[in-house]
Amino acid sequence: MSSQPRPPLHQKQNLQNNPFVLVLSRQSRVSPFPSPMKPLSKNIILAIIVVLVISAIFSSISLQGKKPQSISIATLAEEVEKGLVQSTKVEGSEVTIKLKDETDQKTRKDSSASLEEILTQYGLEADDIRAANIEIQDRSTRSYILGVILPSLLPLILLVGIFWFMLRQMQGANNRAMSFGMSGAKEIKDTKQKVTFKDVAGSKEAKVELEEVVEFLKNPKKFSDLGAKLPKGVLMMGRPGTGKTLMARAVAGEAGVPFFHMSGSEFVEMFVGVGASRVRDLFARAKKAAPCIIFVDEIDAVGRQRGTGLGGSHDEREQTLNQILVEMDGFETNIGVIVIAATNRPDVLDPALLRPGRFDRRVMLDLPDINERVEILELHAKGKPFATDVNLRRVAERTPGFSGADLMNILNEAAIRAARFDRKEITQEDTLDSIEKVLLGPERKSYVMNAEEKKVTAYHEAGHALVARMLPNADPVHKVSIIPRGSAGGYTLKLPSADVRLHKRSTFIDDMAVMLGGFVAEMDTFGDITTGPSDDLRKCTRLAREIVMRFGMSDALGPQVFGESQEMVFLGKEIHEQRNYSEKTAEAIDAEVRLLISRAMETARGIIQKEKKYLDAIANVLLEKETIEKEAFAAIFEA
Numbered sequence: 001m002s003s004q005p006r007p008p009l010h011q012k013q014n015l016q017n018n019p020f021v022l023v024l025s026r027q028s029r030v031s032p033f034p035s036p037m038k039p040l041s042k043n044i045i046l047a048i049i050v051v052l053v054i055s056a057i058f059s060s061i062s063l064q065g066k067k068p069q070s071i072s073i074a075t076l077a078e079e080v081e082k083g084l085v086q087s088t089k090v091e092g093s094e095v096t097i098k099l100k101d102e103t104d105q106k107t108r109k110d111s112s113a114s115l116e117e118i119l120t121q122y123g124l125e126a127d128d129i130r131a132a133n134i135e136i137q138d139r140s141t142r143s144y145i146l147g148v149i150l151p152s153l154l155p156l157i158l159l160v161g162i163f164w165f166m167l168r169q170m171q172g173a174n175n176r177a178m179s180f181g182m183s184g185a186k187e188i189k190d191t192k193q194k195v196t197f198k199d200v201a202g203s204k205e206a207k208v209e210l211e212e213v214v215e216f217l218k219n220p221k222k223f224s225d226l227g228a229k230l231p232k233g234v235l236m237m238g239r240p241g242t243g244k245t246l247m248a249r250a251v252a253g254e255a256g257v258p259f260f261h262m263s264g265s266e267f268v269e270m271f272v273g274v275g276a277s278r279v280r281d282l283f284a285r286a287k288k289a290a291p292c293i294i295f296v297d298e299i300d301a302v303g304r305q306r307g308t309g310l311g312g313s314h315d316e317r318e319q320t321l322n323q324i325l326v327e328m329d330g331f332e333t334n335i336g337v338i339v340i341a342a343t344n345r346p347d348v349l350d351p352a353l354l355r356p357g358r359f360d361r362r363v364m365l366d367l368p369d370i371n372e373r374v375e376i377l378e379l380h381a382k383g384k385p386f387a388t389d390v391n392l393r394r395v396a397e398r399t400p401g402f403s404g405a406d407l408m409n410i411l412n413e414a415a416i417r418a419a420r421f422d423r424k425e426i427t428q429e430d431t432l433d434s435i436e437k438v439l440l441g442p443e444r445k446s447y448v449m450n451a452e453e454k455k456v457t458a459y460h461e462a463g464h465a466l467v468a469r470m471l472p473n474a475d476p477v478h479k480v481s482i483i484p485r486g487s488a489g490g491y492t493l494k495l496p497s498a499d500v501r502l503h504k505r506s507t508f509i510d511d512m513a514v515m516l517g518g519f520v521a522e523m524d525t526f527g528d529i530t531t532g533p534s535d536d537l538r539k540c541t542r543l544a545r546e547i548v549m550r551f552g553m554s555d556a557l558g559p560q561v562f563g564e565s566q567e568m569v570f571l572g573k574e575i576h577e578q579r580n581y582s583e584k585t586a587e588a589i590d591a592e593v594r595l596l597i598s599r600a601m602e603t604a605r606g607i608i609q610k611e612k613k614y615l616d617a618i619a620n621v622l623l624e625k626e627t628i629e630k631e632a633f634a635a636i637f638e639a
Contacts, residue, residue, distance in 0.1 A: 024464040024492040024515060024536065068096065068104035076107055077122035080132045087133040090115050195249040201379045202372030202404065206247060209363045210234070213338060214254045217291045231360040232328055233339040235299075237346045238365030241405030244342035247365065248295045251340065258292035260285065264301030264341075267320045275302065275320030283327040283337065290336030299341035305350045321350060329357040367403055369499045370396050380408045384415055387425040395431050398478065400499055410434045436479075436493070441486025449482075449489075454623065456522060457482045457490045460532055462618035463521025463608060464492040464514055465633065470607045473510040480618065481627040489532060505553040508543060512600035513607075515540040520604045521615060544596040545589070554592045562589060 076097060079085050089096045095115060097105040109118055119129050197207050216223055216230050223230070236244045252259035260282065267275040286292050302320045328339060341359065343349065353359060368376060373396035381392065399407060411426075413434035418426045437443075449457065461480050468474040475494040482490040494514070519533040552559035562585065564578045581589075608615055617636050621628055628636075 024461075024468075024494065024518065068106040071097070071105050071107050073107055073109060073118060074122065076105075077119055077124060080119060080128055081124055083128070083131060085132040087135065088115070089135050089137055091137045194253040195246065196253045197250050199253075199379070200243060200246055200250050201375035202368040203243060203247065203365050204372075206236070206363045206365050207250075209361060210247060210251050211254070213340075213361075214251060217255050217257050217293070217336075217338070220291075230336070231338065232357065233341065233359035234361045234363060235346070235354070235359040236340065236342045236363045236365060238344060239367065239403060240344050241403030242365040242367065243404045244344075244365055245297055246404075247363075248297070248340055248342060251293060252295070255293055258286075258289040259295065260289075260292065261295040261297065264296055264298045264303065267302050275317070276323035279320060279323040279327055286337045292337060294337060294339045296339065296341045298343060299353075300343045300345045300348055303341075303343070303349045303353050305348060306352075321353070325352055325358065328359075367401055368407075370400070373399055373402065373407060376404050376407045377411065380411050384411065385425045387427045389428045390426065390431060391428060392431075394428070395435065398432065398435050398495055400496055406438060410438055413437055436485060436491075440488055440491060444484040444486075447484050449484075453489075454482065455619070456526065456530060456532070458619040458622040459521045459525045459615065460518035461490045461492050461622060462615050463517035463519075463604070465517075465618055465628075466521075466611055466615050467517035467604050467607050468492070468494055468514045469614075469633075469637065470611065471510040471513060471603075473504070473507045474514050476630070477633055478630045479628065480622065480633060482622050483626050505547070505551075508547055508551075508553070509596070509600065509603075512540050512543055512596065513603040515543075516597075516601050517604045517608065520601060520608055524605065524608055525615075540597060540600065541593065544593045544600075547596060548589055548592045556592050556595075557585075557588060 076085075076095070079097070079099065084099050084101075085097060086100045087098045090109075093108050093110070095107045095109055097107070099105065109115055115134055116129055119132075120126075197211065200207065213231060213234055220230060236247060238244055248261070252261075262282065267278050282294065286294050302317050302324070304317065304321075306318050306321065339359075346354075346362075354362075374393055377392040377395055395410065399410065402410070410431065411434070414426050414430040417430045417433060423430075461482055465477050465480045468477050475496045477492060478495050479493040480491075481493075485491060515536045516533075518536055519529065522529050522533065548554040548557060549562040552561060562581045564580060579586075614637060618628070618633070621632070621636065
């Protein structure tokens, strides 16, 4: 079984540890660089080389296949005398003969005398010579090139082309090496999918802060007349999924100035100095385009605190961070260049990065309240066909502590579920089921529990629900189910009636009793316990320890905080506690934790024994229908 503690208790921000939603579940027993030569030019070069090779091959085959027979002038005279010659072409000293049987022949003559004179010397009559159809042709430059020069030059041209291609490839490698230190930051120019502040729901205070930055860029005189200076840096902080990157895109859409965006991890390479070089190149580009905005996403990738002992004296991240510090506020002033950075880990950033003059303004993007959740849901509902029964307000009520990304995921899962059942519209059932899917995982309907396990699970969840119903400071029960979801064999969904930021000690005490309700119900009903409550016991113990050690809510030990948590990142993430108390105090802490758990168990046992009829009624409905919604659950106590 699993329970979800309150926001100050745990800093993990995944949905299964949602700080505002208490899900009591019975644990299931089932285990980078582009080439300088464009692709088009490469294809053209390859095509030319192929054509040349084919031309050379065909030219060679053609010359070999149609090579005429060489004869002497005397033989030609005999053939003319016998009337075997169909035509004769004379081109310079070369004579081409075509016989009447289509045979091609060639011979050479003295260039100082004509062919008629030579044939006359062999004793041929004028009529025989005219019958040979002698045609005198001038030797043209084109025929000379095609017939003599080109065949001999084709191999040479082919070799030159291959050599040139290899040379260009070598130059491309050199160019890539020279461009290794360039930033590679992308500049937003496309306005077809422009995002503005109208496309960002919620986060009203953050939008006001960023609207001032946009106004600074659009109308600097308005502020300079009052002596105000342009902020150099804006740090957007918030939990994952709260819309930091989306807000930066909205700033780009609103500003109408050049907007360079880059991830913090893109600065870092395995070679020392590359990150610093990319920072210099990025700011050089920004200065030329000023006024402009530079957006660095996940800046904690390079902005972590220095001197932690990680990395050597030439740590690449430290070199990159040093260059960012100098560029933002060094000897040279970057007039008109605003740096916007986003991170969900502001606690690990270097103090030099956070001082005034660098990141002058810090914008906090917190989890949305109920009204903002409705706005976000309505924004993401555009383009989705919803049935008339869908109430987004009800979805918002069931999703306290959800981020904007979580809400978008819920509606997406609802659309997928509707498509799975071949529906044309998204129903309210789809939206509510998607909430539980995001929280706990998909239903495992294929897992069949035997009758005994099903009964134990039903009484376990009935114990959670009954104790939550009877305690005044516990959140209302919205749903109870024994259908396995994810790793949970069953669950009880408790949701606060309103968004709560501050939590009372009495609320924590009642929550502990609710967590132990399933354990007590199993023990009192069956006289034995299973491994199902193990997750509930773990979270109840953790909550009790934090009541004593972190919140100072112990009667015996008073308003003190014991131990200081320190995060150490070495071969993985580790939370290390620095003990600042004695062994005697540790024994007192253990005794107080044990006392809180014992009191919570007695509270749960008293309710279950007193209201045994309601426990049986809830369990019987679960065994019959497997799921009880909020209205049906309330009807059990009204009957």
